[in-house]
Amino acid sequence: MAQPIKNIVIIGGGTAGWMTAASLAKYVNQHATITLIESSDIATVGVGEATIPNIVQFNHNLGIDEVELIKATQATFKLGIQFENWTKTGGSFFHPFADYGLRIDNVDFHHYLQHANQLGGKHQLDEFSFACQLAQRGCFAQPHTHPSSPLADYAYAYHFDAGLYADFLKKFSKNLGVKHVIGTVEDVSLTADTGFIDYVTLTCGSQYHGDLFIDCSGFEGLLIEKALNTGYEDWSQWLLCDTAIAVQTTSTSEPDPFTRSIAQTAGWQWHIPLQHRTGNGYIFSRRHQSEEEAKALLLANIQGTPITTPRTIRFNPGRRKQIWNKNCIAIGLSSGFLEPLESTSISLIQTAIAKLLSFFPDMSFNPADIAEVNRLHNSELEQIRDFLIMHYTLTDKNDSPFWLDYQNIALPDGLSHKIALFKSRGHIAMYDNESFEPSSWLTFYRGYGITPKRIDPRAQAVPADVLQQRLMQMKQSIATAAQGALSHQAFISQHCLAEKE
Template sequence: MTPHTLTPVRRLVIAGGGTAGWMVAALISKVLGKQLDIRLVESDEIGIVGVGEATIPTLLSYHELMGIQEAEFMAATQATFKLGIHFEGWRNLGEDYFHGFGTTGKDHWTAGFQHFWLKGRERGLAEPYTNYSLEWSAAKAGRFAHLPKNGLNYAYHLDATRYGQYLRGLAEASGVQRIEGKIGEVELAASGDIAALKLGDGTRIEGDLFIDCTGFRSLLLGQALGVGYEDWSHWLPCDSAVAVQTASVGEPLPYTRSIAHPFGWQWRIPLQGRVGNGLVYDSRRLSDDAARSTLLAHIEGETLTTPRTLKFTPGQRHKTWHRNCVAIGLSSGFLEPLESTSIHLIQRSAIRLMQMFPAGGVRECDIEEFNRQSQNEIEHIRDFIILHYHVTNRRDAPLWQHCGSMDVPASLARRIELFRETGRVFHAANELFGENSWIQVMLGQGILPGAHHPTADLMGDVELGNFLGDIRAQVVRTVAQLPTHRAYVGSYCGVAEVAPKTST
C-alpha cells in the first residue's frame, strides 16, 4: 500500500462475541470509543466455547488498564483466586509438582535461587524446591489473602460466560453497539479487503477494520481471506476435550488441578459455587464416548450441565493480521489450556492492536510487526506446553511413549539442554513465562541440572543452611497468618458463607 491509498479507520466491526470479542470491544472502546464507530455482531443462536475458566496473573494488568474493581468483577463472575497449577502424574504415576506464580526463594545478582538450592540438595541441606515458594505453601494449606507489595502472586478461576457478559456491559457503556444476527456472507471489495458482513436477514455491516472473533470457524481470516493454518499436532497430539460443570462438594482450592491420564489430562477448576471439569485427550487413542465416560467417572459432585465435546487442531494461522482483518482468540490459533493461556493471548492481541491501532489507515509495516510479535508469543507458549509432555518418565501408554521420544522444536531443545547442563534458563525479553516458571516445570518433570553456579560454592554448610532455612521459615510464618481461601473470598466479594456439600 502507498500512503495516498490509505483509508482512515473510523468504523470498527467485531465479528463474534464471547470472551475474545467483548475483551477487544471493551478495551478499544474505553480508549478510542469517542473516535470510532464500534459495532459487534453476534448471534444468541451460536454458542461460545466458554470453558477457559482459569487465568494467569497478566489478567490483573488488563483489569488495571480497564479500571475494573476486583471485588466487583469477582462477584459478577463467581471467581476465586488461583496461585498456580498442581500437576499430578505428569512426571511419573503417583508423583506431583506445582507450577506456582511469582518467584521461589531469593536470587543473588550472580545466579538464581535454583543454584543455591542445588548446592543445598547436594549437601543434604535443602527441602523440596517448592517448599521455598510462598504460593505453593499457601495453596497446599488452602489459604489466601492480599499481601503488601504483591507478596502473593495470583490469578483467577472465573466463569468465562459471565466474564464475557461483564465485559459486554463495560463495552456498551463506552458506546459499543451490539448487533444480533448470524453472519451469512463476508463481502470482499475489489481490492481484496473485507468490505462488509452480510447477515442472514440481508443487513450489511460495513467497516474499515474487521476483528475476527468467530472462534475455530475463523469466518473472516481463514474462510473469506484464505489465510492458512500451521498444524502443531505432531508435537501436541491431543485434539479433543469434553467439559462439564459440577456442584461444589468441598472447599474451593486456590489452584487448578491438572491430572494426567494415559490418553491426556483432566482439569478441575473451583469457582465460588461450582467446579469446572474437563478432559483433554487424543481422539486417535480414546473415543469421544469413552472420554465422556472417563470424565464422568472422575468427577465429584452432581453434574450441572450436559458434557460438551470440543474438537480442535493445535496450531496458528500463518498470519493473524491480513489486509484489513485481525484475528483474535480461537480464530487466530489454539493451544490447549494446560497453562491457562487462552485469555492471556486474547488480552495481548487486544493490547497490541490498541498500541498499533491504524487510525490513519492500514499499513503493511504494522501488519508485519503485529504478526511477528504474535508468532513469537504463541511459539514461546507452545514450547512451554510441549515441555510438559516431552520431558517425562512415563512410558505406560502410547501417548506418553510418543511424546517422550518425539523430536521437539529446536528452540525448546536448546532450553532443555542449557538447564540440564548448567542449571540456567535462557529468557528473552517480553516472553510470558519467566525463569522460575521454566525452572519449576523442568524440575517437576524430572530434569536435575548437572552443574550449578560457582557462587553457591562460596557458602559453607552453616551459612547455606541458614540461608535456606530462613527462607523456608519466612514462608511458614506468612502462611500461618493467612485466612482460609474460602473465608477470604467470602468476605472480599460477598459469596454467602454456607457449608460446602459433602460428596457421597
Template sequence: MADDPVKGAGGRMLHDMGARVDDEMARGDDPRGPLRSIVIVGGGLAGWMAAAQLARQLESVSITIVESPEDQAAGIAEATTPTIRAYLRGIGVAEQEVIAACQGTARLGTEFVDWRGPGRRFFHPFGHYGMRSRGVAFHHYWRKLRAAGHELPIAELCLASAMARYDRFMLPSDRPEQDLLAFDWGLHLDAGLFARFLMRRAIAQGVVHVDAGISHVHVEHGLIRAVDTAGGRTITGDLFLDCTGPRSQLLGRALETPFEDWSNLLPCDRVVTVPCVRTGPLHPYTRSTARPAGWQWRIPLQNRIGNGHVYSSRHLSDDAAAAALTGWLEGEAMAEPQLLRMRAGRRTRAWTGNCVALGQAAGFLEPLESTSLALIQSGIERLLALLPDRGCAPALADEYNRVTALEHERLRDFLVLHYAANARHGEAFWDERRDTALPPMLAHKLRLFRARGHLVQYDGETFGDSSWLSLYAGLGVEAAAHDPMADHFSVDDVQAAITRMKASIADTVALAEPHEAFLARAARA
C-alpha cells in the same frame, strides 16, 4: 525461476492496496485518515474483551460487534493467568467486582498430579522461589544443597505454593519486604457470566451489539469492505476483528490466510466437559491430572467444580473419554457431558489487510496452562500499540504478526515440555510424547539447563524463569552442575539462609486468611 510465494503474496497485497487507494481517492475519501469504525465479528470472550477495552480507549471510534448464538461464550469454568488483573484495571474494574459477578475464586497456580508418574505431584505457582544473592539465582543454591545430599523440595521456598497448600490467600503487597514474599494471582471464572459482564460494560460505553450471524464477507483488493448479516443487514467498517473462534470466518475463510498445524507436537484434539457438585475444600488453584490419553482439569468456582478431559482421539474414543470423566468426578454431575473438537496451531498471519484475528481465530493452544484469555489480552494490547489509520500500513501488520508468532511459538514450547518430560512409562500416548522430536528452541533451552542450570528467556515468552524452573524441578529435569558463583557460600551458609526463608514464608502464610473468607469479603465489597 518461480516467484517466491511469500514475496509474491506480498506483491499482490501491495498491488491490491494501491488499487484500493486509487479507488478511494477517486471518491474523494482520504484512505489514510484516522479510523472511524471497528467491526468485531464474533462475540464470546475474545469479542467482548476487545469491545470493552477498545470502547474505553478509542472514544472517537464507533465499535460494532456482530455476534451469532454459536459465538457466545459457554458457561464453562475458565482459569486465567495473573495478566487478567491488568486487563481489568485497564477497563476500570476491580477484581472483587468480577469475583462477585462471575462465581469467581482466586488462583495461585496449578497443581500437577501424576505427570511425573503415579502418586507424584508438583505445583506451578505464580511466585518466586527463594532469593537471589550476589547476583546468583536462588535455584543454583538449591542445587548446591541437593548435591550435598539435602533433599529439600523447592516448593517449600515459594510463598504462593505454601498458601495454596493450606487453602489460604491474601492480596500481594505492592512493595514486599523481600523478593521471597512476592507473588501474583489470577482468577477462576464462569466464562459465560464474564462475557455478559463485559457485554454490559461495553454497551454502556456505546458499543453497538448486532445479534446475528454473518452470511457474506465483502472482500475487495485484499481488504474487507463489509459483512452481511443473516438478517439482511450490511455493516461496513475501516478495521475488522475476527473473533469467530476456530472457524476464523474472516481471516481464514474470507481472506484465505493459511493455518500452520502443530498437532504433531500437541496432539490432544478433543475435550469433554461437565460441571459437578463440590465436595472438598475451595482450593485457590487449578488442578491438572495426567490421564492415560491426556489430562483432566479441575477448576473450582464458588457454586460448582468445572471439569474437563483433554485427550487424543487417536488414543481414546469420545464415548470412553466422556465415561472416564464422569467416573472421576468428585461429586454429582450437574449437566450432560459436552464435547469440543480442537486443533493446535496458528494462522500464519494474525493480521492480514484490515483484519486482525483474536483468540482462537488467530490460533489455538490447549488450555494446559490456562493462557487463552492471556493471548486475547496481549493481542488487544498489541493492536492498540500498533493501531493503524484507514490505510492499514503493511509495516504495522508485519510487526504485529512477528510478535504474535513468537508468542505462540514460545508458549507452544512451554506446553510441549509438560509432555516431553513425563515419566508415565508403558502408556502409548505418553511414550509417544517422550519420543517426539522437540522444537529446536525448546531443545536448546533444555540443553543449557541440563548443563548448568541456565535459564533462557527468549523474546515473546509468556512465562518467566520461575515458571520454567517449576516444570524442570517438578518433572525431574536435572542440572548437571550449579553456577560456580554459588560456591561463595558454604553448604552450611546456604542451609542457614534457607531455614530463615522458610520461617519467613511460614509467618506470612499465618497472616493469610482462608480462601473462602477472602471470597466472602470480596462478595460484600
C-alpha cells in the same frame, strides 16, 4: 495527513469479542464507532475459566472494580496449578505464579539450593515459594503493594465463569457506547482493488460496512480464513491432544486456590473450582482414545453431581499464519488454539488486544505495522507451544501408548536447546516474547526430577554453614507469613462472596 479509522466491526461475542469491545471502547471509542455482531444461533466455546495473572491488570486498566467483578462472575482466586500424576511414580508438584527464594550475588537461587542439598540438606523447592505454601494450606492473601520481604512478592489470577465474564463486559462495553447487533453473517464482501473486507451481510439482509474488522468468530475464522484465506499452521506433530470434553458439577468442598491438572490415559483432566460450581474437563488425543472411552473416564473421575450434559469440543492445535491480514485482525480462537494446559486462552486474547492498541492502524494500514504484529504474535505462540510440549516430553510417565508416543517426538530446536542448557549447567534460557518466567520452567525441571550436571561456581563458593543459615531464614520467613493467612473460603466470604440468587 493520515486518515483515521472511523468504523470498527467485531464479528463474534463471547469472551474474545467482549474483551475486545471493552478495550476498544475504553481507548478509541471517542474516535470511532464500534459495532459488535454476534449470532444467537452459535454457542460460544466458553474457554478460559482459569486464567493467569495478567487478567488482574487487564481489568484494572479498564477501571473495573475487582470485588464487583468477582461477585458478578462467581470467581475464586488462583495461585497456580497443581499437576497430579504427571510422573511415572505419581504424586504431584505445584506451578506457582511466583519466584523461588532470592537471587544471591546475582546467581539464581536454584543453584544454591542444589549445592545445599549436595552438602546433605533436605530442602524442597516449594518451601521457598510463598504461593506454594499458601496453596498447600488452602489459604489466600492478596499481595501487599510494598511487601516487607521480597519473598512475599507473588501474583494471582482467577477462576471464573467465562459466560458471566462475557456478560459483565457486554454491559460494560454497551455503557461505553458499543453497538450490539444480534445476527448471523451470511456473506463477506471484499473490495475489488485491495481485497480488503468492505462489508458483511447478515441473514436478515442488513449490511455492515467497516474500516477495521475484528474476527472473534471462534474456530470457524469466518473473516480471517473463510473470507481472506489466510492459512493455518498445524502443530499436531508436537501437541497430540485434539479434543476436549467438558462438564460442570456441583461443588462438594470448599474451593481450592488453584487449578488441578490430572494426567490421564490419553491426556489430562482439569478441575476448576468456582464459588457456585466446579468446572471439569478432559483434554485427550482421539488417536489414542475414543470419545466414548474419554467421556466414561471423565465421568468416573469427577466429584459432585453433573449439572450440564458433557460437551465435546474438537480442535486443531496450531495458529493462523497471520493474526492480521489486510484490514482484519483475528482475536481469540479465530487466531489459533493451544490446549489450556497453562490457562493461556484468555491471556492470548489480552496480548492480541494489546498489540492491536499498540499498532492501531489508520486507513493506510501500514504493512510494517501489520508485519510487526504478526511477528510478535507468532513468536509468542511459539514460546507457549514449546512450554506446553515440555510438559509432555520431560516426564518419565510411560503407562499408555499416548505417553510412550511422546517419548519419541522430535522437539523444536529452540526447546531442545533450552533443555540441554539446563541439564548441562542449570541455565534457564529465555527468548523474546516469553509468556512464562524462568521460575515456571524451573518448576517443571525440578518437578520431573531433572538436576543439572554443573551449577554456578559462585554458589559453591558460599561456606556451607552460611548457606544453610540463609536458606533456613528464607524458609522460616515464608512459613511464618503463610501461617497468618486466611483460608481461601474465609477470604472470599469476608471480601467478595457473590450474592445468592
